[in-house]
Amino acid sequence: MFEPIYGVPMTDPQDPKNAYEAAPPYNQYGAAPQAPSTEQYSSGQYTAPQQYSAAPTYAAPQYGPPKSNAGWAVASIIFFWPVAFAAFNHLHDIYPKWAMGDHQGAQYASDRVKKLGQISLGIFLAGWVLLIIFYIIIIAAAVSSVNSTYN
Numbered sequence: 001m002f003e004p005i006y007g008v009p010m011t012d013p014q015d016p017k018n019a020y021e022a023a024p025p026y027n028q029y030g031a032a033p034q035a036p037s038t039e040q041y042s043s044g045q046y047t048a049p050q051q052y053s054a055a056p057t058y059a060a061p062q063y064g065p066p067k068s069n070a071g072w073a074v075a076s077i078i079f080f081w082p083v084a085f086a087a088f089n090h091l092h093d094i095y096p097k098w099a100m101g102d103h104q105g106a107q108y109a110s111d112r113v114k115k116l117g118q119i120s121l122g123i124f125l126a127g128w129v130l131l132i133i134f135y136i137i138i139i140a141a142a143v144s145s146v147n148s149t150y151n
Contacts, residue, residue: 065098066110072117079124087116 070095073091090109098106 066103066107067094067116068094069110069117072114075117076120080127081122083116083120083123087113087120090116 068091072089073084073087076087090112093109094106094113097103098111
């Protein structure tokens, strides 16, 4: 009734006795898989099919952009403004990098804004400490010169 196509006999799909017949399994090249013979087992020629390794694991997805640390960028303006240029440059890179899928780049930019704000705070505090030390030295020199003049 039907002619075989590619070596598989066709049956009438309306015939109920043929409805549940399974077609022979074929591999990706169109050929039926060959079972190893008993000679291959006994002679040691047959090796088991290669097993695939487990799928690689990835880090958990990040659900939002990293913290912007905008407060540290503002602090860099207040404490030491030359550092603020770099801090705001990194601040404005956080969201675009995250939106493009560069999560590590966005996290780096966020961490860099915080670090630059801390650096500007450190420079500010070091400047005040040096200024206080300078005034102490000036006042000590003035007091010692006044005492030596009147003695």
